[in-house]
Amino acid sequence: MSDSAASVDSLKTKVPAKTIGDITVPSPVFSCRDVDVFYGDKHAIKKVNIDIARQQVLAMIGPSGCGKSTFLRCLNRMNDTIVGARVEGQITLDGQDIHEKRQDVVQLRARVGMVFQKPNPFPKTIYENVAYGPRIHGLAANRGELDDIVNQSLRRAGLWEEVKDRLNQPGTSLSGGQQQRLCIARTIAVNPEVILMDEPCSALDPIATARIEDLIDELRESYAICIVTHSMQQAARVSQRTAYFHLGDLVEVGETNKIFTNPQAKLTEDYITGRFG
Amino acid sequence: MSSTNNSAVKSAAETQQQVRNSLARRYRAERRFRFYGFAAVTAGIAFVVFLFGTIFAQGLSVFQQSYVKLEVFYDPETIDPAGNRDPDDLVVADYQALVRAALREEFPQVEGRPNLRELYGLMSSAASIELQRAVTANPDLIGQRQTLWLLADDTIDMVLKGNVSRQAREDERRLSDQQIGWLNALEQRGDLDLRFNRSFFSNGDSRDPEQAGVRGALIGSLLTLLITLLLSFPIGVGAAVYLEEFAPRNRLTDVIEVNINNLAAVPSIVFGLLGLAVFIGFFGMPRSAPLVGGFVLTLLTLPTIIIASRAALKAVPPSIREAALGMGASRLQMVGHHVLPLALPGMLTGAIIGMARALGESAPLLMIGMVAFIVEVPQGIVDPATALPVQVFLWSDLPERGFVERTSGAIIVLLLFLLLMNATAVWLRNKFEKRW
Numbered sequence: 001m002s003d004s005a006a007s008v009d010s011l012k013t014k015v016p017a018k019t020i021g022d023i024t025v026p027s028p029v030f031s032c033r034d035v036d037v038f039y040g041d042k043h044a045i046k047k048v049n050i051d052i053a054r055q056q057v058l059a060m061i062g063p064s065g066c067g068k069s070t071f072l073r074c075l076n077r078m079n080d081t082i083v084g085a086r087v088e089g090q091i092t093l094d095g096q097d098i099h100e101k102r103q104d105v106v107q108l109r110a111r112v113g114m115v116f117q118k119p120n121p122f123p124k125t126i127y128e129n130v131a132y133g134p135r136i137h138g139l140a141a142n143r144g145e146l147d148d149i150v151n152q153s154l155r156r157a158g159l160w161e162e163v164k165d166r167l168n169q170p171g172t173s174l175s176g177g178q179q180q181r182l183c184i185a186r187t188i189a190v191n192p193e194v195i196l197m198d199e200p201c202s203a204l205d206p207i208a209t210a211r212i213e214d215l216i217d218e219l220r221e222s223y224a225i226c227i228v229t230h231s232m233q234q235a236a237r238v239s240q241r242t243a244y245f246h247l248g249d250l251v252e253v254g255e256t257n258k259i260f261t262n263p264q265a266k267l268t269e270d271y272i273t274g275r276f277g
Numbered sequence: 278m279s280s281t282n283n284s285a286v287k288s289a290a291e292t293q294q295q296v297r298n299s300l301a302r303r304y305r306a307e308r309r310f311r312f313y314g315f316a317a318v319t320a321g322i323a324f325v326v327f328l329f330g331t332i333f334a335q336g337l338s339v340f341q342q343s344y345v346k347l348e349v350f351y352d353p354e355t356i357d358p359a360g361n362r363d364p365d366d367l368v369v370a371d372y373q374a375l376v377r378a379a380l381r382e383e384f385p386q387v388e389g390r391p392n393l394r395e396l397y398g399l400m401s402s403a404a405s406i407e408l409q410r411a412v413t414a415n416p417d418l419i420g421q422r423q424t425l426w427l428l429a430d431d432t433i434d435m436v437l438k439g440n441v442s443r444q445a446r447e448d449e450r451r452l453s454d455q456q457i458g459w460l461n462a463l464e465q466r467g468d469l470d471l472r473f474n475r476s477f478f479s480n481g482d483s484r485d486p487e488q489a490g491v492r493g494a495l496i497g498s499l500l501t502l503l504i505t506l507l508l509s510f511p512i513g514v515g516a517a518v519y520l521e522e523f524a525p526r527n528r529l530t531d532v533i534e535v536n537i538n539n540l541a542a543v544p545s546i547v548f549g550l551l552g553l554a555v556f557i558g559f560f561g562m563p564r565s566a567p568l569v570g571g572f573v574l575t576l577l578t579l580p581t582i583i584i585a586s587r588a589a590l591k592a593v594p595p596s597i598r599e600a601a602l603g604m605g606a607s608r609l610q611m612v613g614h615h616v617l618p619l620a621l622p623g624m625l626t627g628a629i630i631g632m633a634r635a636l637g638e639s640a641p642l643l644m645i646g647m648v649a650f651i652v653e654v655p656q657g658i659v660d661p662a663t664a665l666p667v668q669v670f671l672w673s674d675l676p677e678r679g680f681v682e683r684t685s686g687a688i689i690v691l692l693l694f695l696l697l698m699n700a701t702a703v704w705l706r707n708k709f710e711k712r713w
Contacts, residue, residue, distance in 0.1 A: 081602060083526055109605035116603070120596035122615060132614070133604045183600070190605065 020264045021254035025053040025241075029194055029224045030075060035089035037070050037079065044070045047089070048250045050243060052194070057216060057225045059239030059256065061232060063276065066245040068228045072196050075226065076112040077105050094193075110137050113187035117199040119179035121171030121186070126163050129171040129182055130154060133190035149189055157185035158215055177208025184215060188223070195219065197227040201234065213238050232272055236260050244268045332692075336685025342474035342487060343434040344426040345400065345463060347379040351412060351419045362416045372405035372412070376427065383468070384459060395456055399463075401428040403476065403488045426472060431487040431679035433460060437471060440678055477686065481652045482668065486679025489672070491690050493654045497567055497647065497662030498636065498694065504571025504658060505578060505635050510628050512575070513582030514617075517624070520583075521590040522612050541580035548577045549644025557645060564646035565661040573641045578631035585627020589620040622710040629702040636695055639666040665691040 028051035037045035045067045052058050052075075060068040070079065077098060079085040091098050098108055110133070121129050130150045133139075140146035150167075154160040159181045163174070171182050180200055187195055197216070201209040216225060216238045229235050235242055236256060243253040244267070252259065252268045263269040270276060287295075353360065355378075356370035377397050381387070387396050404427035412418055432451045435441040441450050443457055452460070463469035480490030524530045552573035556562045562569050593616050601611040642648065647663050648671065655662035663671070665687060672684040 076603065078599065078603065081598075106605050106607050109603060114599075114603035116596065116599060118596055120594075120600040122597065122600060123619060132606075136604070136606055136610055136614075186604065 019049060019250045020252040020268075021259075023049045023051060023250075023253055025051045025056075027054065028052055029054050029094060031090075031092045031095075032074075033090045035071070035074060035087065035091060037067070037074060038086045038088075039070075039082070040084045044248055045074070046248045050250060050253055052224055052226060053241065054224050055220060055222070056241060057220050057227060057239040059235035059242045060226065060228045060245060061230075061235050061242060061271070062245035062251075063271065064230075065247075067248045068243075068245045069198050071245070071250075072198055072226055072228050075194070075196055076109050076114055078109075078114065080105060110190050111192050112194045112196060113190065113192035115180070115183050115187055115195065115197045115200045118203050119176055119183055121174070121179050121182050123170065123172060125168045126154075126171050126174070126182060127167040130185050130189050133186060137190055139190065153185040153189040154182075156188055156219070157181045158211065158218075159185055175208070177204050177211060180204060180208070180212060181215065184212075184219075188219065192223065194224045194226065197225065199228050199230060202230060209234070232260070244271065246271075332685050332688050335682055336687075336689045338438050338440075339477055339682045339686030339689075340474050341438075341471040342476065343429040343437045344470060344472045345429045345433075346424060346426050346468040346470070347376070347383060347404075348422060348424045349375055349379045349408060349427075350382075350422050351375065351408075352378065353419050356412065357419055362419070364413065364416075367413050367416060368409065370409070370412075372408040373402070375408055376400055376404045383463075392455065395453055396459065399430055399433055399456065399459060401430050401485060401487045403428045403485070426470075428476065428487055429469065431485060431677065432456075433469070434487055435678050436460060437464075437469065438682075440682075477683075481654045482650060482663070482671070483652060486675075486677045486683060489680070489683055491665065491668060491687050493651055494663050494665045494668035494687065495690060495694070496655050497570075497651075498664040498666075498691075500567035500655060500658050500662065501570040501574060501642075501647075501664055502632060502636055502698075504568060505574040506628070506632060508571065508575040509578045509582055509631060509635075510624075513579050513627070513631075514586050514624055516579070517583045517586030517590060518612055518617070521587050522608065522616065537580050537583050541584060544640075545577055545638050546640040546644065548573055549641030551576065552641060553644045563659050563661075565649045565651065565663070566659045567647075567655065567662050568658040569645050570642050570647050570662075570664065571658070573645055574635040574638060577638065577641060578635050581631040581634065582624070582627045585630065586620065586624040589623025589627070590616060592623060593619045618709070622706045625702055625706040625709070629699055629706075632698060632702070633695060636691070636698065637666055639664070639670050642667050665694065 030052035032048060032050050032052075035045055035048045036043065048071060060072065062068050073079045074087050074091060075098075077087075079087055087099065093108070093111065096103065122132060124132070127150055130153050131140075131146050134146060134149045140149055151160065154163060159178060162178060163169075163182075166173075171179065174182060180203075184195075184200075201212050204212065213234065216227065219225060220240075227235075227238065239256045241253065242256045242259040244251045244259065244263075244265070246267055252263060252265045254264075259268065260272060263272060352375060355374045356372065357363075357367065359366060377393075380396055380400065381393070384396060387393060407425075407427060411423075429437075432441075433456075436443060436450075436452060436457070437460075441452075443461075447454050460469065476488060477490045479492055480488055481493030483489040520530060520533065552569060556569045556572050557564060562572075597615050597619065598611055601615045602608075606614065639648075642664050646661075648667050649661060649663065650671070651661050651663050653660070669684055669687045669691065672680045672687060
């Protein structure tokens with residue numbers, strides 16, 4: 001434990017001054033420029049520049065505490081809820097600054113859905129879990145439409161067959177993997193443009209993980225997906241682009257197969273070959 | 278060489294022996310602690326049993342009261358000499374004369390003013406009031422005869438219940454030997470009996486123990502607590518939600534938090550003084566009114582409810598908040614749809630504690646005049662009223678033997694009220710509690 005910490009510290013000096021790789025993509029959904037995040041005095045994210053492409057999965061990897069989750073939470077302004085957190089720099093969603101006064105945070109979160117590390121279904125029925133988003137955003141005119149949205153969302157999340165007979169049972173009665181798919185169904189029920197996933201499989205067993213990964217692959221056709229993961233295999237399996245974070249710096253970003261086969265930065269290579277992390 | 282080695286590195290057997298020795302010590306400590314706990318619980322139970330035993334032993338007799346069976350003649354000559362059945366005249370007529378006439382009929386041999394006065398002393402003044410009520414409700418009774426069970430005086434009641442001995446010397450009891458003789462005669466004829474004590478539940482306070490009832494205090498407590506609940510629960514929950522979910526964390530909110538915690542420890546009589554100064558002195562609200570009592574008890578219970586509600590809100594897992602916010606719920610939606618339902622059971626627990634405290638409070642009510650002697654049962658929140666604990670306090674101070682059982686009786690009613698209230702709250706809490 002102390003060894004790896006020491007090695008991480010010694011690596012601090014080796015962070016390249018500028019992000020290596022292609023930070024830009026054509027027609028990005030998110031475009032982040034010089035993003036800094038501070039937690040009080042702590043500089044958690046340092047001058048991050050990155051674009052997020054449509055219909056693609058971006059995996060963010062890096063050792064614990066490197067700021068990947070913090071960066072993810074910038075994208076739907078969840079950091080607003082943390083006392084003492086401050087975000088600087090420019091983040092645009094479809095060309096519009098998300099920190100602009102005119103940008104409503106409620107609307108932003110309807111466009112940018114989020115799936116959390118621990119499955120966190122509401123303590124309500126399965127139906128109510130999925131229906132909640134459409135209901136508060138007024139997406140269904142009547143009960144029939146709402147039923148359709150719930151039905152479709154559960155189908156797309158691959159959960160319909162398992163829960164169709166018990167929609168009125170509590171969401172928390174499902175298994176961990178099912179709960180996480182319920183959370184994904186809940187997120188896609190409001191039809192967002194981007195789905196943020198913060199280590200969605202870290203609390204799941206390999207079988208449930210495989211199902212979620214298949215699901216991510218299917219959902220990619222409709223949504224831009226950002227996934228934070230600790231598993232490099234998972235990043236390699238599900239993503240098209242990978243970004244490597246290190247102690248608040250975005251070290252390298254590029255196509256996933258390039259990053260994993262031929263990393264440009266020494267730090268990236270050390271991490272993916274398992275020398276630390 | 279080997280000996281130094283042995284001292285430095287202990288053998289496994291040695292280590293095991295040390296563990297075994299420490300084990301015995303640990304188990305002894307645990308047994309000792311268990312014994313202390315058991316002793317404390319036993320002592321607690323013993324005290325509770327003793328307390329309840331005393332209260333019920335002294336108070337249960339209040340639910341029965343001595344009544345005398347008399348044949349009453351509604352003599353038109355006495356109560357309606359004009360013969361026109363005028364309601365105004367009927368109200369003020371001399372019904373005591375009817376009771377006296379009935380008593381003379383029961384004991385025709387009694388003669389002479391002093392003896393007759395003693396005879397009339399057997400009955401409570403409530404007897405004539407009952408006749409008055411019967412006649413004003415149904416004037417057709419005039420001219421008829423009716424056999425009624427009428428309230429006996431509390432001195433009779435005490436003898437009948439065995440609280441005062443018939444064998445005691447005459448100068449040590451309030452009944453004369455002659456009265457004891459009539460009492461025995463009535464009892465032999467079956468005309469004197471202990472019956473269910475209606476007046477205890479239908480009357481307000483009285484100077485006569487046999488007429489004194491808890492209804493006034495019960496209604497007063499009910500109205501006061503209703504106002505307390507209606508005000509303190511919404512305000513307390515609202516304040517807790519604002520402080521916990523919406524207010525910025527700064528020096529001002531820190532000061533408010535410290536002050537709320539301090540307020541919870543302020544002696545209740547201080548709240549009474551505050552109520553007296555603000556509600557009665559400044560706003561000119563009526564004295565002795567359940568309305569003001571409710572306001573004062575609201576001030577008293579608010580800190581408790583706010584503290585409990587904030588703790589309940591803090592206990593809601595942050596993942597639920599994140600899930601709601603992540604779905605695009607506004608802050609108010611997050612609180613209203615997800616956080617409040619999960620925190621409600623905890624808030625209700627706070628409300629139970631607060632309301633139970635409010636029900637048992639007498640000191641702040643003394644300050645705002647709810648300690649007055651009030652005979653009428655309050656009809657609304659601005660009528661003069663008293664409360665159950667204050668009634669207990671008032672009766673416990675009175676010299677008549679009959680008020681001893683009434684004090685305990687009022688305590689029983691207070692405890693039953695508390696039990697009923699808490700049971701309702703617990704039922705509500707369990708209903709809202711989601712175990713999933």
